[in-house]
Amino acid sequence: MVLNSDQLYLEIPEATLPTQFHSATEPFMTPQQKQAMDFMSGTNLDASGNTNFIVTTKESTWETATVHPDTAKGLANWCRNTFNLKFSGVFFVRTKPNSVGPWHCEGPLMKGRQCALNFLITGEPGKTKAQWGVHKTINTPPEEIEKYFSGSVPPDEVDIIGEYVSKQYVPFFYNTACLHRSFNTSSTAHRTLLSVCVADNISIHHIRTMYEKGTLFK
Numbered sequence: 001m002v003l004n005s006d007q008l009y010l011e012i013p014e015a016t017l018p019t020q021f022h023s024a025t026e027p028f029m030t031p032q033q034k035q036a037m038d039f040m041s042g043t044n045l046d047a048s049g050n051t052n053f054i055v056t057t058k059e060s061t062w063e064t065a066t067v068h069p070d071t072a073k074g075l076a077n078w079c080r081n082t083f084n085l086k087f088s089g090v091f092f093v094r095t096k097p098n099s100v101g102p103w104h105c106e107g108p109l110m111k112g113r114q115c116a117l118n119f120l121i122t123g124e125p126g127k128t129k130a131q132w133g134v135h136k137t138i139n140t141p142p143e144e145i146e147k148y149f150s151g152s153v154p155p156d157e158v159d160i161i162g163e164y165v166s167k168q169y170v171p172f173f174y175n176t177a178c179l180h181r182s183f184n185t186s187s188t189a190h191r192t193l194l195s196v197c198v199a200d201n202i203s204i205h206h207i208r209t210m211y212e213k214g215t216l217f218k
């Protein structure tokens with residue numbers, strides 16, 4: 001079973017990320033988080049290089065990080081005031097220039113969500129994009145693939161089923177349960193997203209239905 005693009009993402013051209021969040025490109029870590037990262041950097045994580053972005057290895061192309069609490073609170077409040085949905089955590093995801101992120105998923109079983117509301121804050125518009133895929137041999141609904149993988153999936157095991165070229169500051173809901181990755185190969189800039197979790201396991205299908213009925217916006 002292959003999902004069509006309606007079930008992978010939903011761009012919201014009517015809204016734009018407020019300007020106070022445009023400069024929120026640097027991650028934030030408490031001293032306790034920093035200490036934990038320094039401790040873990042000897043095992044399987046790397047917090048070196050004077051950055052608060054967390055990478056799985058020094059060679060990793062893809063990084064995540066926490067945002068300053070004031071930014072997280074402000075952005076979650078803006079989302080709640082804009083949409084008839086509940087939102088939880090806010091974090092950064094960043095892909096290095098000329099790079100592709102790993103195929104992975106964050107579904108309802110492991111990560112407690114089916115989709116996120118994302119904003120591109122740095123990157124080359126028209127070049128940087130997201131891709132979704134299905135596993136070539138595991139025959140399962142795409143949104144249930146997380147039962148089989150907790151980490152990344154080798155690229156030669158995945159068929160690409162869709163992609164979305166991001167527009168700077170334009171919000172887009174993003175199916176995170178299906179296999180997905182960032183694709184930044186022809187871009188000379190970091191691809192940085194602010195990613196806000198949609199709470200209560202709401203699906204992109206549900207959000208699209210609200211959008212089409214005119215009930216998504218407050």
Ligand SMILES: [Fe+2]
Pocket residue numbers: 104105106176180
């Ligand atoms: Fe993801």
